[in-house]
Amino acid sequence: MYKKTVIVFLMISGSLIQAFGQSASACYNKDMAGYIKDGQDYTLTLEDSRTGKIYLSFFEGFQYRLVICSNNTKKFKISIFDIEKNLLFSTICDDYNKKIDLKFKSNIACIAEVSVDKIPKVSPVFTIAIGFKEDQADK
16 A cells, blocks of 8 residues: 555656746747757746846847746736846736846846746746847947
């Protein structure tokens, strides 16, 4: 009996890991066409606050695509600030994922913030993928 319980538990755990992994990668794979992924996945879990942030650098001469996905939070806000906290870009997502295209006229360090209006019963989790491509218009 113990062996069967362990096997069932492992099968369910593997299925959940595979499901969450597939939905996160599928989320940005379909939206990254034509962009080179920067090789990192950023994950934000908003456990005790309504806002999470990551620090990013962007370079002149490139177009960027940010894809923000959540498996458990449908509506959220994305804001991009410079390091002096000046708002550069802001938008609201109301369907679990959002694609943002950005281009900068100079090299810049930024803060990307993801926020929710209120914290739900389950902590919001967000995955952020960044892709880039050389800006052909600057050539």
